[in-house]
Amino acid sequence: MRRDINVMAEIAFIYPLIALWVGACLLLLFARPLRRSTRPGVSAAPAGVALLASLAFLVRQGNDALNVIAFGGSIAGDPLTASICTILLLCGIMAVALAPTYLAARGYDNPEYYVLLLTSLSGAMLMSMARDLVVVFLGIELLSFGLYIMTGFVREDARGGEASLKYFLLGAFASALMLYGIVLVYGSSGSTNIEALRSAVIKESVQSAMFAGGLALVVIGLAFKAAVAPFHQWSPDAYEGAPLPVTAFMSVVAKIAAFAVLIRLADTLAPLYATWLPAVRLLAVLSMVAGNVIAVAQQNIKRMLAYSGVAHAGYLMVAVAALGASHAKGAALDTQTLAMSGAVFYLLAYAIMTMGAFAVLTYISGSGAECQTLADLKGLARRRPATAYGMAALMLSLGGVPPPIGFMGKLQIFWAAVAGREMALAVTLALVSVVAAYYYLRVVLTMCFEEAGAEPVRAGAPRAAGWVAAISATAVLVLGVMPGLLMGLIGMVR
Amino acid sequence: MQGNSIGFWILAALCVLAAVQVVANRNPVRSALALVGVMCCLSVFYFAQGAEFVGAVQLIVYAGAIMVLFLFVIMLLNLGAPTPMMDRVGLSKPVALLASSALLGCLAFAGALKMAPGRAVKAPLPGTVQEIGYALFDPGRPWLFAFELTSVLLLVGVVGAVVLAQRRSD
Known part of the structure; x- marks a missing residue:
């Protein structure tokens, strides 16, 4: 029984x-x-x-x-x-x-x-x-x-x-x-x-x-x-x-x-760090550099977000390396917690901002063809100011520009890397963030300062997608300023 | 020992050769037949390892699975002979209803009597169906959950095949 x-x-x-x-x-x-x-x-x-x-x-x-x-x-x-x-x-x-x-x-x-x-x-x-x-x-x-x-x-x-x-x-x-x-x-x-x-x-x-x-x-x-x-x-x-x-x-x-x-x-499997830590470091650096550098050349926003996704995977690999390194170097339990909660925090931040960015694209595509390229976003700030500001918040967040949540996430991973004494990774993370800020800001500039063609507002904007976009844009701003709100969720890790 | 390993290497070479043929051959029917060859080699490996049941199942299931593969190809290419036949069989609905309610009855009966799988009373012979059954369905071991998961996986596979094969609804 x-x-x-x-x-x-x-x-x-x-x-x-x-x-x-x-x-x-x-x-x-x-x-x-x-x-x-x-x-x-x-x-x-x-x-x-x-x-x-x-x-x-x-x-x-x-x-x-x-x-x-x-x-x-x-x-x-x-x-x-x-x-x-x-x-x-x-x-x-x-x-x-x-x-x-x-x-x-x-x-x-x-x-x-x-x-x-x-x-x-x-x-x-x-x-x-x-x-x-x-x-x-x-x-x-x-x-x-x-x-x-x-x-x-x-x-x-x-x-x-x-x-x-x-x-x-x-x-x-x-x-x-x-x-x-x-x-x-x-x-x-x-x-x-x-x-x-x-x-x-x-x-x-x-x-x-x-x-x-x-x-x-x-x-x-x-x-x-x-x-x-x-x-x-x-x-x-x-x-x-x-x-x-x-x-x-x-x-x-x-x-x-x-x-x-x-x-x-x-x-x-932390005790095995000697075997895999070098590989994780290599993957982290390759992802951060390749993702961010190739993303600069993209005119299609979906492809740009794909390469930026590669870069974000690289940041997360830094957290994984920091986790392994803190075990390896016998660091205090705090360091491991820092790495793990940093990774989970970043995953959540990535989820909100990426979902939000795709929601904006879905919203402005309406029932017509997909808005995919930078050219599709020209002059969006004039046509749809609210949507454009939402997208701007999400782009800044993805680029790791303060104050939205993406910055807090990157900062946590940076700290974890420093605490795990992975200095090379921490420095790479900081350097590639500058490149990342460039191509995300380019989207914002295109929306705000480039003149639109004769393109009218598309019909049939999906309301649900608009809500998702609005909620994510608000969330990245609010949680960026007050990340403490998330600690209830993230603090549970360990 | 020596003979065993010679046999292994010969069979392994055959197996790899057949596997290469699966990919390299331009004729789809020939590559499917080469796949059957691979499966046969694998089942001999299982027999050699003393896992007679797995070896036999490998033969039976994969021969069957290959046939399903052929059918899928026919379905996906829309050669479509079976459709009018399906419509004529008016019996299929009641039979399906009967079969599914019989299955439901069996499951409810088993549930009511709490016929949960128990532990092995005595150690079954290695390599037999009994041993595999106890290993697979013992809730205390990790394989039951994985085994049940594959059913969800198969369901998704079927749904996916239908989604990709059907025509647009409107």
Whole structure:
């Protein structure tokens, strides 16, 4: 009997996931009537309800979910998991709000879109819960399958199809590498459980090249998902070809989920720092430099945001390196906390500002063609002052210009790097931030000071996307000035 | 030992050769057949490792899966012969209803009786179905959850294939 109760408690831990899956199944079950209905947002509403239910379960679990180990140790809850899952669900809600009008204008506001979105999000949440590499892999696949298909969801759009195929082929290749890595790790250590790997590492029973190689392949698979250079090749094409709401969802959710695992690996397998710390440093520098430098040359905002996403992944890698370094150099527990909470803070900041920027683009695109290039934004401040100021706040935030939240996020990672005595990384971070400020400010200047062509305000501006944009722009400003408001969420980490 | 490793290397070479053919051959049917060859080699590996059940399943499932792959290609290319046939079979709906309610009944019955999977009473023979079953369905071990997760993954795969294959609704 006691065993039954135990199983129920373990199942209660995954209620947030079950809410998403049940929502997806109900959407599939009622797909036909939903398809026939012409009312906008009729499929998005149930998906939103599922996301809110999931969030409610997560909030209701509260502290109970902070030290659960479920299903034979394959998943577990801790503060990192809880905060990442909360951020992911908020992103999911924003992504659902962006979709209906955009897709309806193209004749694709189908329930299947939301099914894929919900399952994809559940995969991302699973990655943050996973304590076993097999579950990490399944989470990645669950996340990616949805993304591949959503990228090509508007089938008349040839670029969408091309992006989808490229993303799928490269993604499958990265998944295969990762799976091979997991096999090597298992072959050399006899386990795929991350905690078990940690104790094997501490006992020094697995310092073999096979283990290190396996771990490297696992990190490559995650770096691919997070678009860390040099594994970022897919991201500009996928971002550009995908429908705007999908680009928003993919850029944020995949990165957060992959970094949740990377942070966990860096934290748990810290005793192995000597093996992987140089590699993490290299990835961080490559991403920061390549992302920011190539972004300068972009005229297409989606591509610019893709390369800036690579750069942001680089900043996050600095936090991961700082986390490892603080273990390595035997720094105080404070330093580790600083690195970890800095990374989570930055993930949240990145989520809000990126979602907001894509929401602005969705909003001003209306029911017409996508606004993608800098030229589309010319004179926006005159046509739509409020929207332009919102976009300006988001761009400043992404560029790390004070006062919005992006600056606070970068500052935290900078501090973490200094505290972890990763001076080279800290200096690189500061230097590339200047480059980043340049190309984000260019967007602001284009909106404010360049004369528009004869382009009128587009019809059918989606109201929900406008709200998402407005809320994110307000959030980056308010939270930038008062980051203490977030500490309730972030302070839970550790 | 020596014979074993010679066998392994011969088979491994065959396997890699077939795998290269899967990618390199220009004829899609030939590459699919080469894939069958890869699967057969893999299953021999499993047999050699003493995992008879996995080896047999590898053969059966992948032969089946390959057939599904062929069907998917036909479906995606819209060669579309099966559609009129599907419409004529009026029985499919009641049969589907009956089958799904029977499954629901079984599950409800199992749930009512709390037929939860238990632990192995005695150690099953290695490599047998029993051992795999206990490993896979024991709630105390990590594989049950991963196993159930794959069902969500398969569902997404099916939904995705339908989404990509269907025509625009309006």
